[in-house]
Amino acid sequence: MSAIPLLLGDMHHSGDHEGAWRLPGSPIERLSDPSYYVEVARTLAGGGFDGIFFADFVGFDPLVKSVVRWPFEPTTLAAAVTAAVPDIGAVVTGSTVFATPEQLAATYRTLGAVSGGRAGWNIVTTGAPATARSFGDVAVPEHDERYRLAEGVVREVLDRWGADRPLLVQAGASEAGRQFAARFAEVVFIAAPTLEAARATRFDLRRRAADFGRDPDELRVLPGILTIIGPTASAADELRRRLNALVTEHAARHMLGMYGVELPGSGLDTPLREVVLDGNHQGIRSRAGVLDTIARGIGDAATWRDLIDRIAGSRGHLAVAGTGEHIATVMNRWLEAEACDGFVVKFAHSPAGMHDFVETVAPRLTGRGIGRGNGWPVRQRSAAQSFPAT
Ligand SMILES: Cc1cc2nc3c(=O)[nH]c(=O)nc-3n(C[C@H](O)[C@H](O)[C@H](O)COP(=O)(O)O)c2cc1C
Numbered sequence: 001m002s003a004i005p006l007l008l009g010d011m012h013h014s015g016d017h018e019g020a021w022r023l024p025g026s027p028i029e030r031l032s033d034p035s036y037y038v039e040v041a042r043t044l045a046g047g048g049f050d051g052i053f054f055a056d057f058v059g060f061d062p063l064v065k066s067v068v069r070w071p072f073e074p075t076t077l078a079a080a081v082t083a084a085v086p087d088i089g090a091v092v093t094g095s096t097v098f099a100t101p102e103q104l105a106a107t108y109r110t111l112g113a114v115s116g117g118r119a120g121w122n123i124v125t126t127g128a129p130a131t132a133r134s135f136g137d138v139a140v141p142e143h144d145e146r147y148r149l150a151e152g153v154v155r156e157v158l159d160r161w162g163a164d165r166p167l168l169v170q171a172g173a174s175e176a177g178r179q180f181a182a183r184f185a186e187v188v189f190i191a192a193p194t195l196e197a198a199r200a201t202r203f204d205l206r207r208r209a210a211d212f213g214r215d216p217d218e219l220r221v222l223p224g225i226l227t228i229i230g231p232t233a234s235a236a237d238e239l240r241r242r243l244n245a246l247v248t249e250h251a252a253r254h255m256l257g258m259y260g261v262e263l264p265g266s267g268l269d270t271p272l273r274e275v276v277l278d279g280n281h282q283g284i285r286s287r288a289g290v291l292d293t294i295a296r297g298i299g300d301a302a303t304w305r306d307l308i309d310r311i312a313g314s315r316g317h318l319a320v321a322g323t324g325e326h327i328a329t330v331m332n333r334w335l336e337a338e339a340c341d342g343f344v345v346k347f348a349h350s351p352a353g354m355h356d357f358v359e360t361v362a363p364r365l366t367g368r369g370i371g372r373g374n375g376w377p378v379r380q381r382s383a384a385q386s387f388p389a390t
Contacts, residue, residue, distance in 0.1 A: 005335055006187065006220050006342030006375035007365070008053045008091060009044040011037065013070050015349035016226055017313030018255060019246030021068045023349055032071050034080055040351060041085040047358030048366060050375040051089030051118060053189075053344055054078050057258075058098060059130035067254050075107050082115035089118025089376055091169050091187070095126040097146060098135055101156035108157075108166040118376050120167035120187065121157075125150045125180075127282035128258075143285055147176040154184050158383045165383060173286035182208030184387055186377055187220045189344055191290055191316040198223045198318075199339040213388040220341035220377060223334070224317030227327050228348040229356040236321040243348060244309045252308045255315060259287040268305035272298070275307070290316035313348050324360020331365060342375055 013031050014021040021028050030036040041052055054074035070077075078090035090111060094104050104121065111119040125146035132140045141149060158165065170181040171189035181188045182205050192198035198221070206216035228243075230236030253263045260281025264270040275295045277288035294316065295307050313319065318334075320327050334340050347353035362370070369375075379386070 003217070003220070003341065003377070004369040004375045005340075005365075006051075006222060006377065007049045007370050008051045008222065008342070008344045009040075009049045009354070010224070010344055010346045011040065011052045011054050012347070012350055013037075013068065015313075015353055016346035017228075017243045017247075017348040018067070018251040019243040019312065020349040022246040023243065025352070026349065027351060028068065031068065034072070034077065037077060037081050038084045040354065041081045041088050043351065043354055043358055045085050045087040047354075047362040048370045049088060049345075049362075050342075050370075051091055051120065052078070052081065053122070054090060054092040055122075056093035056095075056124075057128065057131070058095065058126065059128060059132075059134035067251055075111055078119075079111055079114045082111070082118070086116055089120065090115055091120030091122050091167065093122040093124050095124050095131075096150040096153040097126045097140060098131060101153050101160065104153070105157045105160035109161060112164065112166045117164055120169045122169040122171065122189070123150065123154065123180075123184070124171070129282065140282060143174070143282060144176040147172065147180045150180060151183070158387065161383070163382060167377060177286065178205060178208060181205060182214070182219070183212050186218060186386075187222055190221060190223050190340075191287060192223045192339075193290065193294060193314070193316060193318055195334055195337055195339045198334065199337060202339060202341075214386065218377075218386055222342045222344050223340050224314070224344045224346055225327075225331065226314035226317055226319040226346040226348060227353065227357055227361065228313075228319070228321035229324055229327060229353055229360060230321070231323065233322045233326065236323065239348070240321045244312055247308060247312050252304070252312075255308075255312075256291075259284050259291065259315075261288050261291065263304055268308060269303050272302040272304050272307055287316050313346065317346065324356065325364065327357075328361045328364030331361070 014026040056074045074092045078092045082090050108121045127140050132138055167186050168184050169187040170185035172178055172181040190201050202221040209216050209219045228236050228240045230239055249268055256263050260278045261275055275292035298306050320330050
């Protein structure tokens with residue numbers, strides 16, 4: 001493993017866990033206060049993070065009332081945050097379906113300038129019905145066609161950028177998604193609940209990149225990791241139980257719905273047979289398979305609540321509950337096993353869980369050279385060299 005691992009923090013107001021905003025002491029009152037996100041960025045920069053990831057799911061969804069969303073447009077927030085905290089970069093989601101190449105090129109070029117050259121575009125080929133409704137119910141191309149069209153969008157954007165262009169990031173997991181990521185991504189986000197799954201995906205993506213004439217070392221694979229930190233293993237488990245108890249049925253239904261999975265009408269205590277993807281679902285399609293693998297590992301008497309208890313906050317990503325030392329050991333083991341090139345760190349609850357990470361995990365990762373942007377990829381070649389037209 002050559003490069004210094006890339007460490008990104010998942011920007012979230014009160015934590016990635018669906019129950020976190022209901023924890024006593026959660027910063028829910030500051031949801032609409034931009035200075036809160038600047039404080040988060042300072043904490044992450046101080047903890048050696050290279051950048052922050054700003055997710056984005058455009059559109060109003062009726063179930064949203066049980067799920068807290070920040071009221072900000074993420075590239076504007078990222079610009080404000082990186083202008084205030086020069087030591088940190090920002091990767092922000094942008095849609096190839098609901099934005100034009102001109103808009104995307106200008107937006108990320110600007111973020112690149114404001115962030116001192118540490119900006120990244122998480123390329124999503126949005127298919128969510130809620131988003132289409134927010135754009136006048138426009139017809140959205142089907143899943144694989146969206147990836148084919150996205151290639152043209154990315155090439156047009158690359159044509160408009162100079163040499164110091166933002167990072168290209170992607171999270172395709174389906175066959176079409178992996179091909180797209182292998183052709184264009186410099187960073188690939190993956191959802192892998194086990195080391196073996198991550199390692200297999202990483203080597204598959206590197207092989208595909210080489211098949212496209214790319215240097216596989218120009219592609220970094222970053223799994224998400226949900227961290228639930230406690231002074232002892234049992235304290236961390238107790239925190240997880242408390243968070244799980246705060247997940248409403250609405251929030252569970254909304255989360256599963258994002259992945260094309262329907263929670264039975266009879267609710268969370270319904271016996272769990274299998275996790276089935278709705279064939280008509282046009283949003284994120286590959287996650288249902290990951291959730292089904294987790295469900296099959298629970299046991300015969302499992303209920304949907306048992307599944308939610310396992311995936312709340314992680315949503316199919318690696319989830320680790322324990323002391324800071326234990327979490328650092330797991331992260332170092334994944335890096336040593338070449339299962340990844342860094343991580344997207346999710347904090348079960350914020351800001352307390354983030355402070356715990358910075359104080360008890362990050363110091364045990366510095367041995368790998370992590371700190372102050374060391375992991376942010378430095379480019380050697382031009383776009384034409386990096387992304388050969390094949
Ligand atoms: C870490 C991570 C972050 C993601 N962030 C977003 C996001 O902000 N907005 C979005 O619409 N999709 C997001 N996705 C979903 C991906 O863009 C993609 O739709 C998903 O991985 C499924 O890929 P597939 O369509 O190839 O199956 C994310 C996925 C991962 C793994």
